[in-house]
Amino acid sequence: MNKNLITLIIVIVSIVLLSLTVVQFYWVKNAISVERTNFENKVNEAVSNVIFKLEKIETFSNLQKTMNSQARVASFFSSMDSINRDLYDEMLAIKRPEDIEKLIRKSFMATEVFSEMARKDKPFDIETILNKVLIDSLLNDELRQKGIKTKFEYGVYSSEKNRMIIEKTGQYQAQLLKNGFVFTLYPNEFLANPNYLMIFFPFEIRFLLKEMASIILISLILIIILMMLFTYVIKIIVWQKKLSEMKNDFINNMTHEIKTPISTISLACEALSDSSVKRNEMLSENYIKVINDENKRLADITEKILQAATFEQGELILKKEVLNIEDVINNVINNIGIQVEVKDGKIIRDFRASKTTIIGDKMHLTNVISNLVDNANKYSPRKPVITIAIENYTEGIKISIEDNGIGINKENQKKIFDKLYRVPTGNIHDVKGFGLGLSYVKAIIEKHSGKITVESDLKKGSTFRIYLPFSM
Ligand SMILES: Nc1ncnc2c1ncn2[C@@H]1O[C@H](COP(=O)(O)OP(=O)(O)O)[C@@H](O)[C@H]1O
Ligand SMILES: [Mg+2]
Incomplete structure (x- = not known):
């Protein structure tokens, strides 16, 4: 094969391999971003569920409170009635001036009790309503159900107070504020300053990669195998080329080596057939020796080549x-x-x-x-x-x-x-x-x-x- 052709093939295959690697890289990157969107959707769903549940719990407890206070109003009025009746009876039964004083004291105490009983609920304060343990366990459940099994950090941010009012650990506050998923708490209430539930996954990338480990691993292995095969094939091509060069050299050398004795022999034979040489015994003897020597050289060369051929076929038997x-x-x-x-x-x-x-x-x-x-x-x-x-x-x-x-x-x-x-x-x-x-x-x-x-x-x-x- 031509040297330029080999170089061309190497260059083309290298480019193809490189492009393949790049394409593969983009493909994996793409797959990761799809996986990320998927992840975001799941987080959205899970957290929305949590907020919905929190709202439900909240409404339920409000309802209970209302029911409690209704019962309280009823009993309040009935007790007020009976106390008033007592006071009235006692007033009718006053005989001595000290009794008036007693009655006034009693009525004063009754007023105290009534006002205590009638005291209104404390004003709406989110910090007391939201329960850290509850949110944590709800989030945990929902995320787990969606298959998101990685550590998460959450916090509740109050825009009114301009700070986190609830934090799981407080370790990742900056990331939570910067990179966290943000959800409005109680989206159905028209609060002037809404509160936000923020959630952040410190090991999100690791989690996503783990989810995609098989895809990444397989493409990596395929690329490595391809590259190894490629280098192997190149090595073989180069080696083959070298071998063919060496074989050429060998044939050239051999022809040269064989040609010299052959031409010497033929010259000597020619000389021997010459009548003047025939008559000179010493000269002809000399030519015969030359022929003999050259013949031996030829035999040597043949022997060497035959030896090599014998190895090739693995037929070497030693005489020990x-x-x-x-x-x-x-x-x-x-x-x-x-x-x-x-x-x-x-x-x-x-x-x-x-x-x-x-x-x-x-x-x-x-x-x-x-x-x-x-x-x-x-x-x-x-x-x-x-x-x-x-x-x-x-x-x-x-x-x-x-x-x-x-x-x-x-x-x-x-x-x-x-x-x-x-x-x-x-x-x-x-x-x-x-x-x-x-x-x-x-x-x-x-x-x-x-x-x-x-x-x-x-x-x-x-x-x-x-x-x-x-x-x-
Ligand atoms: N003693 C040596 N000193 C330097 N080079 C050597 C020596 N022996 C072998 N070589 C090198 O190794 C090569 C292979 O040797 P060999 O197989 O005997 O082949 P050849 O002698 O027919 O060339 C030689 O061509 C030579 O370049
Ligand atoms: Mg040698």
Whole structure:
């Protein structure tokens, strides 16, 4: 896929995702405002019910009072009658002057009692009429019935007195006055200065959010899943693109690698068919050697590629045997040593392990060491100094291969074990390779239940360490 196309797709999908998130956000916001209106309606209904009930109670108690006072008037008149009658009888029966004084005192007392009995009700005072506990329990009941189960604060505000005359706790007075729901108390009475019932919900937002938790949570989860999938897909696309680039590189390298020996061989064959060469035994022998060598190179390349293909299908079967790791390493040094010496370099042996035998596949482990030493040599442009150390650790043998070459940066250290990966060098292709070696090495070591690590500093050198347990 074209790089520009990928970028375009990423941009478009990002925009779509972003818009989707924004739309979702507005949708949730909208839903919250609908929920809020709903909440307000419920509060309106509940509080209106409470005010209606309060009025009913009020009217009822007024009625009772009236009834009481009617009864009182009746008894008042009858007692007044009887007292008057008594006084009249007593007046008729006066015989002595002291009796007059007694009578006056009695009549005075009767007047006192009458006026006491006839005393009118106290003037209308809302503070005594409204009952804090009653309002609280009515509000509680009504709100609960409407499903509003969150803490509320209320107060009764008198516009005449210009202050709160009843408060539930008094904690939220400012909010009550500023943000509270306001209702007129006794809306049917034409009072000059009405009283207001105010109600405020300190945790209203929290309550609304809780009511909508499922919606919010679901949309959040969907968005997160979408974003995760998107990043995953992008990662895969980028990786695929890289892989296809690496495969291209691989094919280019391979064709190049194969073409050289093929053309050398064909040149040598041509030369051999020449009659003058045929006659010269030494020369023809030489050409035959060239053909042989190049043929071996071709076989090597084919073998490497075949190895990689074999892994792909997971058909790697080890031939286990008891082997001495020192022997394996010495064998590799014997084969590669010359290539290092040609570059004026050297290989240092640092064998410190007391137990050097393990169970493993000799051929594959030889390939592993050979690959690592070959890399150490290939990627050390000047006078390679390669140190191969063997040590024991509790469960096995540790082999380190250290070089003073070009090194690998942190980012690439993670990738060099991937199949076909080669550290990019721009357009300079001075070191030949297919990027298959280290992935093979890793696979073989892991087949032996071992581990491989790399430690490297750019321009200073690299150390590859292999941990091989005594038995797999
Ligand atoms: N000793 C080393 N020093 C520096 N770079 C190395 C070393 N060994 C491996 N690399 C880097 O890791 C890459 C992968 O190595 P490998 O799988 O052996 O492939 P190849 O050697 O065919 O390129 C190499 O292309 C090289 O960039
Ligand atoms: Mg290699």
